[in-house]
Amino acid sequence: MQPQQPYNNPYDFIVNPEKPPRRPLLNLGGSNMTMRIALVAGLVVVVMIIILVVGSLFSSGGSNVTNMTSVAQDQAELIRVATEATQNQSTDINQSTTLYFADNCLLAVNSEQQRLLSFLSANGVKLTAAKLALKQNSHTDAELQAAAASSTYDTAFLTAMQGDMSTYMSDLKVAFNASQNPQERSLLSTDYKDASLLNQQLTNAINNVNAGT
Numbered sequence: 001m002q003p004q005q006p007y008n009n010p011y012d013f014i015v016n017p018e019k020p021p022r023r024p025l026l027n028l029g030g031s032n033m034t035m036r037i038a039l040v041a042g043l044v045v046v047v048m049i050i051i052l053v054v055g056s057l058f059s060s061g062g063s064n065v066t067n068m069t070s071v072a073q074d075q076a077e078l079i080r081v082a083t084e085a086t087q088n089q090s091t092d093i094n095q096s097t098t099l100y101f102a103d104n105c106l107l108a109v110n111s112e113q114q115r116l117l118s119f120l121s122a123n124g125v126k127l128t129a130a131k132l133a134l135k136q137n138s139h140t141d142a143e144l145q146a147a148a149a150s151s152t153y154d155t156a157f158l159t160a161m162q163g164d165m166s167t168y169m170s171d172l173k174v175a176f177n178a179s180q181n182p183q184e185r186s187l188l189s190t191d192y193k194d195a196s197l198l199n200q201q202l203t204n205a206i207n208n209v210n211a212g213t
Contacts (some may be wrong), residue, residue, distance in 0.1 A: 047085055053200050064184070065125055067175035068116065071188070074168040075130040081140060081164065082106040092153035099203040105161070105198050114190045136188040137164075154209045158202065165202060169195050 085102040147156030
């Protein structure tokens with residue numbers, strides 16, 4: 001008796017077609033190491049982009065820190081000289097407009113500096129008292145001492161403040177133009193407007209002293 005041959009349906013390929021093997025969603029076969037390197041490199045690029053975007057929006061401006069520091073130092077010198085004048089008002093200042101300017105300058109610039117230092121601190125930049133004092137001008141002190149002895153304190157004080165105010169407003173412009181941070185630009189713009197008002201008061205005080213009124 002012949003062994004029974006298996007029955008082969010000639011149409012089996014139609015009735016029961018062979019299913020192709022399922023491919024994995026992510027082929028990590030022979031190029032496993034290459035794919036891992038590509039994935040890691042892509043992740044690094046994404047992280048770097050995020051850091052750059054966040055830094056540009058929330059940092060103090062990176063390279064603009066130098067300009068912001070210069071502005072803070074200008075403010076420190078204006079505050080120092082204005083403080084000197086208000087402390088000596090009873091003996092040295094002769095004109096009421098000189099004292100008016102000195103008082104307003106002290107209040108306004110103190111407020112401006114506190115805002116600026118708070119902004120820098122919130123963005124990881126802290127300025128020491130020694131750093132802020134780097135623009136302290138000993139020549140101004142000598143001029144004011146000599147002026148007090150010769151009863152020309154108003155003129156010497158206002159002249160010194162005129163130079164310091166000019167430097168301050170110029171440095172505000174430089175810092176504003178170099179900034180790409182919206183919050184920083186807003187702060188500098190406000191400070192410049194305040195400085196412009198103070199500069200008008202300073203001009204009035206100078207005119208009154210020159211007129212002898």
